[in-house]
Amino acid sequence: MSSSLxxxxxxxxxxxxKLPDAQQVSVGRGTRSNPVAPHYASLISNTxxxxxxxxxxxxxxxxxxxxxxxxxxxxxxARSTEVMWCADPIQDILEYSNNVTKGNYQEQSSSVMLxxxxxxxxxWWTDMMNEDWKELLNDTTASESQAKAVYKEVQTSADIPVKxxxxxxxxxxxxxxxxxxxxxxxxVSAAAKPRMRWTPELHESFVEAVNxxxxxxxxxxxxxxxxxxxxxxxxxxxxxxxxxxRTTRHKPDSLEGSLKKATSADEIPSLNLKxxxxxxxxxxxxMEVQKQLHEQLEIQRNLQLRIEEQGxxxxxxxxxxxxxxxxxxxxxxxxxxxxxxxxxKVDLPGSSQAxxxxxxxxxxxxxxxxxxxxxxxxNPVDNKANIVAGSHSSQCKGGA
Amino acid sequence: xxFGKRLKKHIEETLPEWRDKFLSYKDLKKLVxxxxxxxxxxxxxxxxxxxxxxxxxxxxxxxxxQEEEFIIRQKELQERIKRVMESQPSEAEYAKEMSKISKDIxxxxxxxxxxxxxxxxxxxxxxxxxxKYDKQxxxxxxxxxxxxxxxxxxxxxxxxxxxxxxxxxxxxxxxxASDQKSQQGEKKALVAMEQTIFRSTVAAxxxxxxxxxxxxxxxxxxxxxxxxxxxxxxxxxxxxxxxxIL
Numbered sequence: 001m002s003s004s005l006x007x008x009x010x011x012x013x014x015x016x017x018k019l020p021d022a023q024q025v026s027v028g029r030g031t032r033s034n035p036v037a038p039h040y041a042s043l044i045s046n047t048x049x050x051x052x053x054x055x056x057x058x059x060x061x062x063x064x065x066x067x068x069x070x071x072x073x074x075x076x077x078a079r080s081t082e083v084m085w086c087a088d089p090i091q092d093i094l095e096y097s098n099n100v101t102k103g104n105y106q107e108q109s110s111s112v113m114l115x116x117x118x119x120x121x122x123x124w125w126t127d128m129m130n131e132d133w134k135e136l137l138n139d140t141t142a143s144e145s146q147a148k149a150v151y152k153e154v155q156t157s158a159d160i161p162v163k164x165x166x167x168x169x170x171x172x173x174x175x176x177x178x179x180x181x182x183x184x185x186x187x188v189s190a191a192a193k194p195r196m197r198w199t200p201e202l203h204e205s206f207v208e209a210v211n212x213x214x215x216x217x218x219x220x221x222x223x224x225x226x227x228x229x230x231x232x233x234x235x236x237x238x239x240x241x242x243x244x245x246r247t248t249r250h251k252p253d254s255l256e257g258s259l260k261k262a263t264s265a266d267e268i269p270s271l272n273l274k275x276x277x278x279x280x281x282x283x284x285x286x287m288e289v290q291k292q293l294h295e296q297l298e299i300q301r302n303l304q305l306r307i308e309e310q311g312x313x314x315x316x317x318x319x320x321x322x323x324x325x326x327x328x329x330x331x332x333x334x335x336x337x338x339x340x341x342x343x344x345k346v347d348l349p350g351s352s353q354a355x356x357x358x359x360x361x362x363x364x365x366x367x368x369x370x371x372x373x374x375x376x377x378x379n380p381v382d383n384k385a386n387i388v389a390g391s392h393s394s395q396c397k398g399g400a
Numbered sequence: 401x402x403f404g405k406r407l408k409k410h411i412e413e414t415l416p417e418w419r420d421k422f423l424s425y426k427d428l429k430k431l432v433x434x435x436x437x438x439x440x441x442x443x444x445x446x447x448x449x450x451x452x453x454x455x456x457x458x459x460x461x462x463x464x465x466q467e468e469e470f471i472i473r474q475k476e477l478q479e480r481i482k483r484v485m486e487s488q489p490s491e492a493e494y495a496k497e498m499s500k501i502s503k504d505i506x507x508x509x510x511x512x513x514x515x516x517x518x519x520x521x522x523x524x525x526x527x528x529x530x531x532k533y534d535k536q537x538x539x540x541x542x543x544x545x546x547x548x549x550x551x552x553x554x555x556x557x558x559x560x561x562x563x564x565x566x567x568x569x570x571x572x573x574x575x576x577a578s579d580q581k582s583q584q585g586e587k588k589a590l591v592a593m594e595q596t597i598f599r600s601t602v603a604a605x606x607x608x609x610x611x612x613x614x615x616x617x618x619x620x621x622x623x624x625x626x627x628x629x630x631x632x633x634x635x636x637x638x639x640x641x642x643x644x645i646l
Binding site for chain 1: 460461464467468469471472473474475476499502503506509510513516517520523527543546547550553555557559561562563564568571575597598601602604605608621623624626
């Protein structure tokens with residue numbers, strides 16, 4: 001058993017000489033992974049924890065059969081990257097969590113694997129692997145050591161969340177009426193369907209074009225597209241919009257109508273000439289409640305926007321403060337070329353994010369005392385008495 | 401009540417077709433717990449972010465599609481009203497058509513508001529789970545991530561808001577004297593209650609109030625408590641859902 005151990009680490013290194021580099025390219029571009037799940041797959045492949053192996057992955061098992069143990073394990077690791085996304089990786093990880101909790105796992109694990117961990121790792125492996133793979137290994141201890149080695153590899157690999165800025169870029173942000181998927185990864189995942197956002201004005205010109213062409217039945221997507229003369233609008237988008245348009249016209253507003261035909265039949269006879277011009281009481285009430293909900297939602301949304309804005313502003317202040325006060329010892333990577341990402345780049349959980357509680361388990365890298373001071377004065381535990389978010393800024397400014 | 405439970409309850413009370421479009425809060429929470437258990441956290445963290453991105457895609461897709469439909473329906477309603485007006489109907493005909501149209505407008509309004517609520521609840525869930533994540537990992541994912549969320553289609557509800565307001569002014573225009581309340585109010589209220597949209601709306605208001613009641617994690621990023629007029633009236637409407645969830 002121990003003789004195989006030396007082999008494994010070196011083969012690991014052979015496989016992943018560019019592990020750090022790979023991580024840097026991971027998020028934005030799906031490497032060998034399925035376009036549908038680029039980020040996750042590439043991240044998983046880099047850690048090669050051979051995480052959620054699908055037991056129903058046929059290509060994987062056939063490959064496994066052809067190799068001897070050490071090269072086979074190499075194949076396994078290589079294959080696992082392609083296979084990884086086949087299953088629903090998130091589902092598997094959640095299953096794994098169930099397995100782990102079944103095993104009453106409660107300890108914080110460190111980079112040293114405890115015997116308990118190995119047993120549970122083994123459990124997890126046996127749950128995840130398919131039968132062929134198990135047979136080939138032929139030896140649960142072999143799988144244990146492999147799991148252990150892979151686990152160690154993961155421990156030593158660079159921190160993935162440091163790459164958060166790239167991940168964030170992958171969230172498409174829409175502006176304007178017609179957008180192709182802006183980031184590379186979403187471009188891959190969106191495939192032939194860049195998401196478009198219709199507006200009332202666009203629809204207006206759509207309807208005009210349709211009417212000019214003789215109605216929704218006669219008009220063709222191509223004709224409509226030509227008449228509309230909107231840049232960037234694809235025929236596919238016009239087509240799907242036309243479809244929606246046709247369906248809506250043939251089935252006008254019948255969500256409640258189809259469900260409650262009985263009710264409306266009851267209501268109409270009770271109308272007299274006077275109230276017929278007004279809404280029925282039921283509708284009035286419904287409208288009232290809906291209006292209230294809408295109003296509250298608007299208020300809430302504006303509040304949320306302001307809260308986040310304040311959070312950003314405070315963070316900006318922190319950064320400026322720290323640069324002014326401690327220019328020599330401040331972390332050079334805090335140069336806020338892009339403010340929003342600097343928080344992610346610098347691993348300073350408590351001090352640079354306004355409002356986070358200074359928790360005991362925060363990993364503080366830069367122990368600058370000035371920052372500590374600022375944080376403590378702005379500790380939200382103190383602010384719990386203040387219910388209105390708007391008062392926070394005045395509190396903090398007082399503490400500076 | 402914790403958010404996860406509240407969310408689940410709200411989903412049960414909302415429009416059936418929307419039920420699987422909401423945030424998978426439970427799954428995200430499981431991942432966060434996994435992280436803290438100390439397993440290879442980089443993998444789990446990656447899965448977490450992956451799921452977050454997928455959820456946001458889900459919201460955007462659903463929201464934009466609904467928005468498109470609402471835009472179409474809005475125009476159709478306007479056309480319908482125009483047609484009725486232009487046909488110069490008799491009083492009886494007018495009354496008949498208007499009662500149908502009014503019902504449709506009110507329901508249309510309701511659906512749009514529920515979409516706004518959908519956006520809001522998912523945003524709240526995201527903010528909460530990101531906060532948990534930051535707490536467990538000591539990382540700073542929340543702030544930059546939330547900023548991106550604020551720009552997402554599903555959160556930029558300006559168009560829907562505009563449509564809602566247009567609906568309200570249309571209603572006011574067509575049915576000017578709609579302020580009277582009478583003894584019959586309660587009976588009519590029961591009739592209204594049977595309608596799914598109305599029930600969902602009431603549920604949404606109750607949910608909002610509950611969520612903002614204040615909790616152990618109240619911080620400066622939390623919203624102030626909600627105070628609604630007619631809260632007692634609303635609460636009397638808040639009946640349990642008769643639709644069994646399988």
